[in-house]
Amino acid sequence: MKVLDNPNTITENLIANSAISHGMRVLDFGCGNGETSKLLAKAVGESGEVVGVDINENAVIQAREKLTLEGYKNCRFIHTDISDRLEKLDYFDAVFGRRVLMYVPDQNKVLSTLSSLLKAGGVICLQESDSTIVPASTDLLPLHDKVNGWVWETVKAEGGNVNTGFMLPSILSNCGFKVESIKAEAIIQGQNLHYPMSTVVRAILPRIVEKGIATESEIDIENLDDRLKNERDKNQVFISDLVFSVIAIKV
Numbered sequence: 028m029k030v031l032d033n034p035n036t037i038t039e040n041l042i043a044n045s046a047i048s049h050g051m052r053v054l055d056f057g058c059g060n061g062e063t064s065k066l067l068a069k070a071v072g073e074s075g076e077v078v079g080v081d082i083n084e085n086a087v088i089q090a091r092e093k094l095t096l097e098g099y100k101n102c103r104f105i106h107t108d109i110s111d112r113l114e115k116l117d118y119f120d121a122v123f124g125r126r127v128l129m130y131v132p133d134q135n136k137v138l139s140t141l142s143s144l145l146k147a148g149g150v151i152c153l154q155e156s157d158s159t160i161v162p163a164s165t166d167l168l169p170l171h172d173k174v175n176g177w178v179w180e181t182v183k184a185e186g187g188n189v190n191t192g193f194m195l196p197s198i199l200s201n202c203g204f205k206v207e208s209i210k211a212e213a214i215i216q217g218q219n220l221h222y223p224m225s226t227v228v229r230a231i232l233p234r235i236v237e238k239g240i241a242t243e244s245e246i247d248i249e250n251l252d253d254r255l256k257n258e259r260d261k262n263q264v265f266i267s268d269l270v271f272s273v274i275a276i277k278v
């Protein structure tokens with residue numbers, strides 16, 4: 028079984044398909060621990076700059092430490108709320124956000140702020156997970172459904188809008204962007220592609236428990252991967268997530 032060991036592939040493809048290139052100045056809003064900033068830093072090269080911003084100070088510290096340790100000199104990280112006025116950040120050639128807009132209460136306001144930071148003709152790239160039509164499977168896979176539900180229910184309990192992917196074109200158009208391309212890619216667990224759902228659950232386990240979505244004994248994290256594999260026949264396909272990737276231009 029092939030494990031999808033690089034969940035960043037979809038993001039790398041989005042960056043490669045966009046106009047983001049050497050020498051550009053890019054804003055990574057809601058950068059988290061800098062995973063996406065690193066991909067952007069590679070794309071803009073040493074002559075470019077990536078500015079990562081996040082409302083979570085610990086995430087900013089982690090991102091700064093990690094990328095400094097790995098030798099990235101073209102990144103800097105700022106602790107700030109993207110809903111605030113951000114004139115101090117100056118203008119950008121591109122703005123990038125992965126799984127952030129879904130957590131923002133006023134998406135129109137944030138997109139307007141981002142637009143004001145973009146140069147005319149600048150590009151905005153957004154990647155958002157969406158649960159509107161997932162989970163999907165032709166077979167009954169109750170454990171898969173349940174585990175997938177833990178993840179989505181936690182995101183919802185934390186205020187996440189789990190239908191943001193479908194809404195991206197209209198939100199972007201409302202804020203004066205022209206959508207250049209949109210696609211949605213399914214995250215599949217199946218015969219040859221085993222997306223590590225248990226790794227996702229492990230990463231957010233304290234949040235699942237804290238929100239009262241499931242107990243630690245119900246999750247049984249050490250055996251979760253085997254339990255999922257045992258439930259799935261080698262020919263079955265289970266779709267747990269739909270990832271929307273959008274490229275739009277400031278007109």
Ligand SMILES: C[S@@+](CC[C@H](N)C(=O)[O-])C[C@H]1O[C@@H](n2cnc3c(N)ncnc32)[C@H](O)[C@@H]1O
Pocket residue numbers: 056057058059060061062063080081082083086107108109110124125126127130131
């Ligand atoms: C699911 S994480 C994604 C992190 C990163 N973009 C990635 O894909 O690895 C969402 C991030 O958005 C940040 N965030 C949420 N609301 C924000 C806001 N109003 N301003 C800045 N960051 C925000 C959170 O702190 C968190 O780090």
